[in-house]
Amino acid sequence: MKVALVHDYLTQRGGAERVFELLCKYFPRADIFTSLYDAKNTIDLGDRPVQTTILQHIPYASRYFRLLAPFYYPALRALDLQDYDLIISSSSSFAKGVRKRPGAKHICFCHNIPRFLWDTKVYLRGYKEFQAFSPIVEKVFKYLRKLDLRYSQEPDRYIANSTTVAERIRKVYDKPAITINYPIDDSKFVFSECKEDFYLVSSRLLSYKRIDIIVDAFNSLGWPLLIVGDGPERQRLEARAMPNIRFLGYVSDRERAQLMAKAQAVIIAALEDYGLVPIEANFSGTPAIVYGAGGVLDTQVPGLTGLFFYSQTADAIRDALLQASSKEWNYTMIRNHAIDRFTEAVFFQKVSSSCGSWLEP
Numbered sequence: 001m002k003v004a005l006v007h008d009y010l011t012q013r014g015g016a017e018r019v020f021e022l023l024c025k026y027f028p029r030a031d032i033f034t035s036l037y038d039a040k041n042t043i044d045l046g047d048r049p050v051q052t053t054i055l056q057h058i059p060y061a062s063r064y065f066r067l068l069a070p071f072y073y074p075a076l077r078a079l080d081l082q083d084y085d086l087i088i089s090s091s092s093s094f095a096k097g098v099r100k101r102p103g104a105k106h107i108c109f110c111h112n113i114p115r116f117l118w119d120t121k122v123y124l125r126g127y128k129e130f131q132a133f134s135p136i137v138e139k140v141f142k143y144l145r146k147l148d149l150r151y152s153q154e155p156d157r158y159i160a161n162s163t164t165v166a167e168r169i170r171k172v173y174d175k176p177a178i179t180i181n182y183p184i185d186d187s188k189f190v191f192s193e194c195k196e197d198f199y200l201v202s203s204r205l206l207s208y209k210r211i212d213i214i215v216d217a218f219n220s221l222g223w224p225l226l227i228v229g230d231g232p233e234r235q236r237l238e239a240r241a242m243p244n245i246r247f248l249g250y251v252s253d254r255e256r257a258q259l260m261a262k263a264q265a266v267i268i269a270a271l272e273d274y275g276l277v278p279i280e281a282n283f284s285g286t287p288a289i290v291y292g293a294g295g296v297l298d299t300q301v302p303g304l305t306g307l308f309f310y311s312q313t314a315d316a317i318r319d320a321l322l323q324a325s326s327k328e329w330n331y332t333m334i335r336n337h338a339i340d341r342f343t344e345a346v347f348f349q350k351v352s353s354s355c356g357s358w359l360e361p
Contacts, residue, residue: 003030004084006095008072010034010042010050011062014204015276016111017043019161019182020090022344023109024048027088035075035094038062053079069116070140073097073147086358089155092273097151105358108155110177112273113168115208117145149173157355161274162295168273178354181298183347184276186339188253189283192261193331198224199321200263200286202256202277203270205231210269210291215241216314221321226263228256260284265324269312272296278306282338285331289320299342303327305334 005027007020021043024032037050041062053075055061055068072094081087082101089095092111100106120141149172158177160166166177199218203209211233218225219242227237227247238247251259260266266281267289274295278288282305290296292308302308307324309316340346 001085002083003027003086003088004033004081005030006033006076006079006081006087006089006091006098008034008091008093008095009036009062009065011036011038011065012204013042015182015274016090016092018184018276019109019111021045022183022185022347023088023090026344026348030088031084033079033081033098035072036062036065036068051079066116070144073144073151077151094151096155097147098154100154105157106155107157107159107355107358109159109161109182110165110169111161112165113152113172114144114148115273117141117148118168118172157358159351159354162298164294164297165273179298180347180350180354181342182274182276183342183344184280184283186283186343189257189280190261191283191285191331191335193285194262195264195286195331196262198226198263200226200228200259200266200281201268202228202260202266202280203268204229205233205237207233208270209233210312211237212240213312213314214267214269214317215245217317217321218242218245220314220318223321225267226259228259257284260286265289265306265321267317267321268296269317271312275299279338279342281306282334283342285335287324287329287334289317289324301337304330305337 005023024045032048032050035053035055037052055071055075076094076098079098081098085104087100087106089108091108093114096108152173158169158175160169160177160179161182163179166179169175169177201214205211215237222244225245228251230249260281261284263286265287268277269291271291271294278290278296278300281288288300288306290300290306290308291312292310300306307320309320
């Protein structure tokens with residue numbers, strides 16, 4: 001069986017890319033396709049060749065990849081995948097739209113429907129470019145929504161990472177989806193019961209991630225907070241933050257794992273479609289303090305693996321932090337919860353039982 005693995009674009013290293021990295025490991029002989037590839041800023045694929053689209057030849061495309069939204073579907077549909085028996089797409093936007101030959105199968109690991117198209121005001125509210133050109137952008141997005149609905153019918157089977165995403169696929173695309181919680185590569189994380197005097201945020205610095213209210217909460221408390229990650233919101237957030245908050249930018253996987261293991265807690269304020277960061281924290285034996293909506297409802301147990309707050313406000317985060325600081329956490333139990341549910345072996349066992357012989361490497 002000849003297998004093609006397709007990802008939207010490999011220009012960053014987020015949760016979707018880490019899942020695609022696992023798929024590449026599981027299918028070591030599969031061919032890899034994507035619209036854009038920036039080897040320095042994304043997952044490590046070793047010496048495996050990555051086939052890209054015509055967009056790869058546009059100067060600075062990987063840096064300004066979000067501006068190319070109108071061109072991804074034509075570019076990806078131009079990929080020649082006619083020789084492949086099985087196409088596995090990893091998509092939160094466009095990869096689900098690739099063409100397959102008659103008789104081939106297409107399984108889409110769907111991280112979400114494109115939020116910038118279907119939840120535009122929330123997703124793009126922090127982008128000045130969107131605010132300045134919103135009338136024009138909305139006309140383009142209206143056209144892209146039509147394409148998205150059309151090409152959403154290409155996959156034969158959807159695997160959603162959470163019940164929240166499965167419901168969105170059903171509601172918007174009118175397609176059924178199997179819910180299988182995605183795993184992490186647990187070999188990259190370390191466990192520690194020795195916590196140090198700091199809290200941690202690990203996130204791309206985008207407006208919808210709501211790092212601003214986390215900063216406000218820690219400004220009020222004066223507690224030490226480390227923020228790992230980068231993005232267009234960084235300058236604004238740094239100007240907002242008090243000296244007890246440090247921005248580390250991108251760090252190595254090894255350093256990030258150490259920070260996860262030693263933090264008092266990891267804070268997540270976004271409405272996450274799934275959310276790998278809380279699971280990564282749990283593998284490290286660290287509680288997650290999270291906004292109690294979306295994918296975390298599938299993965300977190302309040303009082304055991306962390307705490308929920310139910311309003312995206314600095315006050316709600318501060319109250320959760322104060323509650324968490326007074327609780328005696330069982331760090332070993334937190335880690336065991338993650339090991340029992342979110343390893344690669346558990347994930348692929350569930351995928352295999354759901355898709356049968358389709359996914360035999």
